[in-house]
Amino acid sequence: MPYRKFEEYNMQVTDDVKNRYKKIIEDLGEDVTRDGLLKTPERASKAMQFLTQGYHQDAAAILKSAMFKESYNEMVIVKDIELYSLCEHHILPFFGKAHIAYIPNGHIVGLSKIPRVVDIFARRLQVQERLTEQILDCINDTLKPQGVAVVIEAAHMCMMMRGVQKQNSVTTTSGFRGQFEKIETRNEFLKLISDKFS
Ligand SMILES: Nc1nc2c(ncn2[C@@H]2O[C@H](COP(=O)(O)OP(=O)(O)OP(=O)(O)O)[C@@H](O)[C@H]2O)c(=O)[nH]1
Numbered sequence: 001m002p003y004r005k006f007e008e009y010n011m012q013v014t015d016d017v018k019n020r021y022k023k024i025i026e027d028l029g030e031d032v033t034r035d036g037l038l039k040t041p042e043r044a045s046k047a048m049q050f051l052t053q054g055y056h057q058d059a060a061a062i063l064k065s066a067m068f069k070e071s072y073n074e075m076v077i078v079k080d081i082e083l084y085s086l087c088e089h090h091i092l093p094f095f096g097k098a099h100i101a102y103i104p105n106g107h108i109v110g111l112s113k114i115p116r117v118v119d120i121f122a123r124r125l126q127v128q129e130r131l132t133e134q135i136l137d138c139i140n141d142t143l144k145p146q147g148v149a150v151v152i153e154a155a156h157m158c159m160m161m162r163g164v165q166k167q168n169s170v171t172t173t174s175g176f177r178g179q180f181e182k183i184e185t186r187n188e189f190l191k192l193i194s195d196k197f198s
C-alpha cells in the first residue's frame with residue numbers, strides 16, 4: 001500500500017519503543033510510575049512511529065496513482081505547503097513551508113499528491129538539504145516533467161531551544177531541474193512564490 005494510514009501501529013515495534021522510552025524517561029530523572037507519565041512511553045512510541053511513517057510509504061507510487069494525460073504545459077505551482085520533519089542530528093523538529101513547481105510534459109498530477117510526497121519524505125529523520133533533493137528527484141523521475149523546482153524554508157528547533165539558541169533564523173534550501181535551470185524560468189517561479197497573492 002503506497003500510503004499507509006496511521007491507525008494500525010505495529011504492536012511489536014510499539015512495545016519495544018515503549019519499553020525503551022520507559023528507560024529513557026527514568027534515565028532523565030523522572031518517575032515513570034507517577035500518574036501523568038503512566039501512558040507516556042506508549043504515547044511517545046506511537047508519536048515517533050507517526051512522525052517516521054515515511055519509511056514505509058512509497059512516494060513514487062503515490063504520484064503514479066494520479067497522473068493524467070494533459071496538454072497543459074505552463075508552470076504549475078503549489079506553494080506554502082506546511083511541513084514538519086525531524087532533524088537527524090538531534091531528533092528535534094524542524095518545520096516550515098515547501099513551495100513546489102513543475103512544468104508538465106504530457107502528464108499532470110493530482111494536486112494533493114504533491115503535499116503527500118512532501119509528507120512522505122518529511123516524516124523521516126532528515127536534513128533539510130536531503131529532504132529538498134528527495135522531493136525534487138521523486139517528482140522529476142516519476143512525472144518526468146519539463147522541469148521541477150523545490151524551495152523549502154524552515155526553522156530548526158535544535159537551533160532554537162538549545163545549541164546556538166537563535167529564535168529567528170530561517171534556513172532556505174532549493175533545487176531545480178530541467179527548464180528551471182534556465183534563469184528566466186527560475187526567476188518567474190521565485191517571483192510567484194514571493195508574491196502574497198499569486
Ligand atoms: N546542514 C544541516 N544541518 C543541520 C540540519 N539540522 C540540524 N543541523 C545541524 O547539524 C549540526 C550537528 O553538529 P554537531 O556539532 O555534531 O552537533 P552539536 O554539538 O549539537 O551542535 P550545535 O547545534 O552547534 O550545538 C548542527 O550544526 C545543527 O545545526 C539540517 O537540516 N541541515
Ligand SMILES: [Zn+2]
Binds near residue numbers: 090092
Ligand atoms: Zn538538529
